[in-house]
Amino acid sequence: MSEAVPVVFVVDDDISVRESLEELIIVEGWKAKIFDSAEAFLSHPREAVPSCLILDVNLPKLNGLDVQKLVAPDRIEMPIIFITGYGDVPTTVQAMKAGAVEFLTKPFSDEVLLAAIRDAIDRSSSAIDGEHEMQQLRDCYSSLSNREREVMALVTSGLMNKQIGGKLGISETTVKAHRGRVMRKMKVDSLADLVTLNAKLGLATS
The missing domain is CATH 3.40.50.2300 (Response regulator)
Structure with missing residues (x-):
């Protein structure tokens, strides 16, 4: 501040x-x-x-x-x-x-x-x-691609990588790559932290 x-x-x-x-x-x-x-x-x-x-x-x-x-x-x-x-x-x-x-x-x-x-x-x-914290969070989310946002929504809903791949029609390896980028861009180290940020942003889980 x-x-x-x-x-x-x-x-x-x-x-x-x-x-x-x-x-x-x-x-x-x-x-x-x-x-x-x-x-x-x-x-x-x-x-x-x-x-x-x-x-x-x-x-x-x-x-x-x-x-x-x-x-x-x-x-x-x-x-x-x-x-x-x-x-x-x-x-x-x-x-x-x-x-x-x-x-x-x-x-x-x-x-x-x-x-x-x-x-x-x-x-x-x-x-x-x-x-200020919320604006930083919104900026991080804005940096995600559309696919990364889709993966984030599915990850925070509790789906495994294989299930996410099936829903999106992409390989599990690709899901892992997207998931890694989501974690980096959102500046979190754990799924629990990502779920918390998702809730702060008021985003629905898929």
């Missing part, structure tokens, strides 16, 4: 809240990116670094829950911490069900918020690492 400094986005229409949060974030060694509206935040380009979003529920026009609906499905690397001056149970439940990592009612202590930010950034780092 990149050693880039994590970014904490803040969206709040109260200037005093924005300024105090910005100071707190910077003192902790993170980058602060501050917005006074949902629209301003949504127009900001995505950043491929560990991050989190501190989001006021009660924003004009697009409120916090609206913003969450827009960004949460596609931004798992940016956990959301909601803050509000007057929270209620239904709103809290809706936000948490949609994936928010914390819901804080003002006034809250700096320590509580900082703990929530640290947890969110840890989650963000894990999500970025996981996506």
